[in-house]
Amino acid sequence: KAGVTQTPRYLIKTRGQQVTLSCSPISGHRSVSWYQQTPGQGLQFLFEYFSETQRNKGNFPGRFSGRQFSNSRSEMNVSTLELGDSALYLCASMDPGVQNIQYFGAGTRLSVL
Amino acid sequence: QKEVEQNSGPLSVPEGAIASLNCTYSDRVSQSFFWYRQYSGKSPELIMSIYSNGDKEDGRFTAQLNKASQYVSLLIRDSQPSDSATYLCAVNMFSGGYNKLIFGAGTRLAVHP
Numbered sequence: 001k002a003g004v005t006q007t008p009r010y011l012i013k014t015r016g017q018q019v020t021l022s023c024s025p026i027s028g029h030r031s032v033s034w035y036q037q038t039p040g041q042g043l044q045f046l047f048e049y050f051s052e053t054q055r056n057k058g059n060f061p062g063r064f065s066g067r068q069f070s071n072s073r074s075e076m077n078v079s080t081l082e083l084g085d086s087a088l089y090l091c092a093s094m095d096p097g098v099q100n101i102q103y104f105g106a107g108t109r110l111s112v113l
Numbered sequence: 114q115k116e117v118e119q120n121s122g123p124l125s126v127p128e129g130a131i132a133s134l135n136c137t138y139s140d141r142v143s144q145s146f147f148w149y150r151q152y153s154g155k156s157p158e159l160i161m162s163i164y165s166n167g168d169k170e171d172g173r174f175t176a177q178l179n180k181a182s183q184y185v186s187l188l189i190r191d192s193q194p195s196d197s198a199t200y201l202c203a204v205n206m207f208s209g210g211y212n213k214l215i216f217g218a219g220t221r222l223a224v225h226p
Contacts, residue, residue, distance in 0.1 A: 045215065
């Protein structure tokens with residue numbers, strides 16, 4: 001089985017722009033979670049989607065949003081980028097039937113200049 | 114109090130020694146616990162999951178769980194330089210009707226020859 005695929009791997013944006021990141025989960029996994037990882041804050045939970053519905057959300061401003069498609073692929077959007085949004089964004093997919101184990105993609109490294 | 118706490122390290126051990134990594138968590142009803150390994154610049158990789166009190170062994174790795182003390186640990190026997198990485202403790206916590214995975218800040222392990 002192919003693993004979790006995230007695109008693009010690297011992005012450079014400027015303040016005020018918006019960005020969309022993509023995540024394709026492991027085949028058969030319907031849950032996709034997004035995380036932000038920074039040196040200062042560690043891995044922070046953004047949100048989780050399951051069957052096209054957001055069912056859990058972390059403490060991030062409304063500039064961070066996401067969606068999930070019928071094929072379980074998910075996108076995450078960040079609008080009005082700030083310097084502090086520079087981070088590694090990780091996507092993880094989970095098969096809820098296997099005791100909540102999450103598998104991570106390689107991540108998207110976002111740099112905001 | 115943080116939901117999942119780990120000593121940030123670095124924990125330095127000689128090659129061949131036992132490395133002991135510790136984690137405490139705040140939610141008494143948590144049922145699923147995970148250890149992930151993250152090499153610099155890479156995404157987290159699951160190395161152990163544990164759900165019941167006691168020890169669980171997998172090769173050189175042993176996870177230990179004590180729910181009464183809200184404590185989970187990871188022992189790495191015969192440590193190798195290739196084990197040098199950041200180890201993330203993750204705990205499933207129930208929020209908003211669903212589980213979400215909360216990560217500790219990670220412990221950096223350095224195994225020196």
